[in-house]
Amino acid sequence: MTFSAAISNDIFLTYVMVIVGLLAVAGLLLGLMTALGKNVSSVWRTYRGWLVMVPLVLGTILLGRTATIVGVALLAMFGFKEFARATGLYEDWWLTGLVYLAIVLLGVASIVSDPRLNYPGWFGLFITLPAYVAAAILLVPILRNRSKGQLQQVALAIVGFLYFGWMFSHLGFLANTNYAYGYILYLVFAVEINDIAAFTCGKLFGKHKLRDNISPNKTIEGAIGAVFVSLLVPWMLWFSFPHFEPWDLVLVGLIVGIGGQLGDLVISYIKRDIGIKDMGVLIQGHGGILDRIDSMIFVAPIFFHVIRWIHGIR
Numbered sequence: 001m002t003f004s005a006a007i008s009n010d011i012f013l014t015y016v017m018v019i020v021g022l023l024a025v026a027g028l029l030l031g032l033m034t035a036l037g038k039n040v041s042s043v044w045r046t047y048r049g050w051l052v053m054v055p056l057v058l059g060t061i062l063l064g065r066t067a068t069i070v071g072v073a074l075l076a077m078f079g080f081k082e083f084a085r086a087t088g089l090y091e092d093w094w095l096t097g098l099v100y101l102a103i104v105l106l107g108v109a110s111i112v113s114d115p116r117l118n119y120p121g122w123f124g125l126f127i128t129l130p131a132y133v134a135a136a137i138l139l140v141p142i143l144r145n146r147s148k149g150q151l152q153q154v155a156l157a158i159v160g161f162l163y164f165g166w167m168f169s170h171l172g173f174l175a176n177t178n179y180a181y182g183y184i185l186y187l188v189f190a191v192e193i194n195d196i197a198a199f200t201c202g203k204l205f206g207k208h209k210l211r212d213n214i215s216p217n218k219t220i221e222g223a224i225g226a227v228f229v230s231l232l233v234p235w236m237l238w239f240s241f242p243h244f245e246p247w248d249l250v251l252v253g254l255i256v257g258i259g260g261q262l263g264d265l266v267i268s269y270i271k272r273d274i275g276i277k278d279m280g281v282l283i284q285g286h287g288g289i290l291d292r293i294d295s296m297i298f299v300a301p302i303f304f305h306v307i308r309w310i311h312g313i314r
Contacts, residue, residue, distance in 0.1 A: 001061070001068060001180050001181070002064045003063060006181070007062070010239070011185065012185065015181075019054060019058070019189070026047060027047065030044060057188060061181070065111075065175045065176070066111055068172060068180075069111050071172075072107075072168070072172030073103055073104065073172060076106070076164055076169055079164040079290045080096075080164040081096075082290050083160050084160060092153050095137060095154070096157070098157065099137075099157055099160050099161045102136075102161050106129060106166060106172075107172065109122045109126040110122075110172050110173045110175070110176065119176070120176045121175075121176035123313070126173060133158075133161050138154060141154065163297060164290070164297070167300065168296060168300060170303075171184065171296060171300040171304075173304065174304060176313065177313045179240075182239075182241050183307070187299060189233075189237070190233045190237070190253075191296050191299055193229060194226050194256050195226075195260065195295055198223060198226035198261060199222065201221055201225025201229075202221060205222070206219030206221045206222050207219065208221065210222070215268040215272075218265070218268075226261060227253075229257075230254070230257030231250065234249035234253045243311065252306075252307075255302050259295075259302050260295035263294050263296065263297040267290055
């Protein structure tokens with residue numbers, strides 16, 4: 001992944017045209033609805049948020065492999081920061097500092113070459129870091145000679161690193177694959193389509209609550225509709241991974257359709273447990289970083305390891 005490779009890559013250029021076209025059509029429809037007197041102010045806020053996020057995402061990928069990995073690491077760090085602030089862990093700078101350092105190490109492991117195989121990305125270090133990081137976090141209370149309240153803090157730090165750091169960072173490691181543009185752009189695009197499909201199908205057909213104690217607005221009909229749409233998307237975007245067989249398309253569709261909703265539900269019960277609506281207000285009309293990337297957290301590692309098992313990552 002380099003700047004010159006991106007601007008000559010058919011997959012990247014196709015995604016740019018598709019996304020720009022969708023944004024243009026959405027803008028025209030919103031403008032038409034506004035002219036007809038419809039109150040779509042909340043949708044406009046969301047749309048303006050997309051106008052900021054889309055150039056940032058495409059621009060980062062355009063800059064190449066290192067920029068993409070660093071961008072994912074920064075998102076992971078901001079996501080963990082929101083989690084740490086919401087849960088109170090942020091006040092413990094020993095543990096939060098250690099998690100930040102661990103996320104940086106994930107980025108480094110994704111960038112540097114494996115010293116034995118000379119492949120881009122040190123997969124062995126990347127995949128084993130959770131063991132070392134969890135051990136380091138468990139040692140912090142011993143180093144501080146503390147016991148009171150340490151179990152909860154240590155547990156929050158380990159969950160924060162594993163979920164918001166390591167699992168999400170698989171998206172960045174995909175930048176080392178031969179089909180980096182197809183894999184990364186497919187995941188970003190398909191996960192967002194899955195979110196939109198779940199919301200839309202839920203509004204149109206939703207009657208039965210999916211998990212009312214976790215996310216009261218989510219419905220079984222919305223979930224089924226999202227899975228159905230996610231199963232169609234890989235066939236429409238088959239150019240992203242021309243080496244895939246038809247059954248591969250079904251598999252990655254299920255990964256996005258089911259994994260995306262599970263990731264969203266996990267953040268929902270975390271927010272509900274600590275009594276907040278959004279993890280942050282950084283993105284206009286979208287909430288915080290975690291409110292935007294939550295659906296990717298399950299999808300990225302499952303997609304990565306399934307594809308690695310079937311096709312390899314080189």
